[in-house]
Amino acid sequence: MKRAKSLEAKKATPWSLVGIGFLVLLYGIPLVWLLATSFKDNREVFANPGGIIFTPSFQGYERIAEQGTLGQAALNSAIISIGTTLLTVGIGIPTAYGLDRSRGTLLTFGLGVLVLLQMIPQTATIIPLYRVLGAWKLLGTLPGVVLADTALFLPFTVLVLRPFVGGLPREIEEAASIDGAGTWTTFARIIVPLMSNGIATAASLVFILSWGEFLYAISILTNPATYPISALISQQISAYGTSWAGLMALAVVGSLPILIVFVVAQKRLASGLSLGAVK
């Protein structure tokens, strides 16, 4: 009630409406063109790439269907991102808990290391990872990509999850231990369920990030038949004379899972992102 009355939460002024309208166009138009171009035929795209009035065509989608790699690529993407999400969140939950509750030096040191790791450019880690995964005979395999992606996103995941543990009062553990529950039982039976909101947030974020990851995929996977969709998109564009309609169709198909996650978890994404950045 108080909020509605306040000066700052007032309805938008005409000028701010113009500004918001500009934002909507700036972020909406590219998406509209992505979708529109995927339904054009190649001649039309070539003659007038900026046009919006056209006869719909499924040429682009037919083309990617003919290549026959789409189903496999979608499966590879799913294996990589679901595998990465499970592994990252599975390791991340106990880590966030242990770090938060141990306080003191371990917390400071742990957070410092995680922040540092998060800052290393991916192009720097792929060079030695190539060697390490090679030594373990994991080059060219999807588990190799899952391990690399997990190492990439684990620091971020722990940083996102930690504030969700910090928000739980310590009295929970005290009460549980009075009831005779050990540390592990308390964690598994009480803490993890209470963290479900944070876990859902972290899982959606990691899924999105690993679905879009392509540098590790193109470097670790030697055979393009094992490429995920993101890697396939990254390779299509470098070839001269790109079939834009086909590429856009591939991009639309490759963005559908993101759309689903977005629809389910929009609020979580918005809050999780700012939380992980700051806390």
Next chain:
Amino acid sequence: MKEVNARGLAMKKPRRTRRASYWLFVVPATVFLLLLALYPFLSLIWMSLSDVSAVNIVRGGWPFVGVKNFELIFHMSDALLALQNTLIFVAIVVSVGMLGGLGAATLLQAKGRLSAVGLGLMVFTWAMPPVVLGSLWKFLLLPNGLINDLLVHLHLMAKGPLWLVQGHLVLLTVALVNSWAVVPFSALVYRAALVDIPLELLDAASVDGASKFQRFVRVKLPLLMPITLILTVLTVVYAFRSFDFIYVMTYGGPGVASTTLPFLSYRLSFVNYKYALGATVAVFTILIVFVLAFVYVRATKRTEET
């Protein structure tokens, strides 16, 4: 309150043993990161001091060459250009990304359907795979693509520029597209911080006769300083690491016009198979990033204390 304290005292002994076991929860991540982050990291440093080629990269047993690779890098014109490009790129992405984010966050505070649509579109854009966004912008920026069509139709230009072909324009173009992609993130962070500003404070200022602009500059901006500091470092690091958009949109070209340090280290290693030189550029990049990390940790500490 008192009861809890008393209980805490009485339980001192078991509590201490329980506290001691918390580190066990960190073991899986520690082992994992030792194997797949720390070991590769040390291996990278070792590589930058050795002679590593396609022949011995996986097999190991690299001959030690000291700082020879660093000497080679410092005399390589591509590396100096890449450093220069990186600094320009980072400067553009950080300034446009941060100002754009603050502007968008301020606008999106307004209630209403249009505002919700704008916020939704931005969050969705953030979530889209970078390869998709990069490919999409490459398409929109074609010589006869949508952007140039708009410029011509709005009579802003007789003929649109060759965004991704003209040498001096390419880096700017990719940096702007990358800024567009990072604005949703900084807008979300700023928006969360703006929501946290007590409304009483702003109302008090307006009762004292402060205009909207004065309230923004005198009340909001100072309160946003800590978050701005953190966000700046995060954006600098993001821009420094940026690789996806360059790879998809220009592949570092034309020539080396849009090659940044991360892209150079990738190209040297995985295109030219000069792994040692690629590793050396990577180590050099990490050194710069770690200095930034130091600033970040200091900044977070300061905000946690306040």
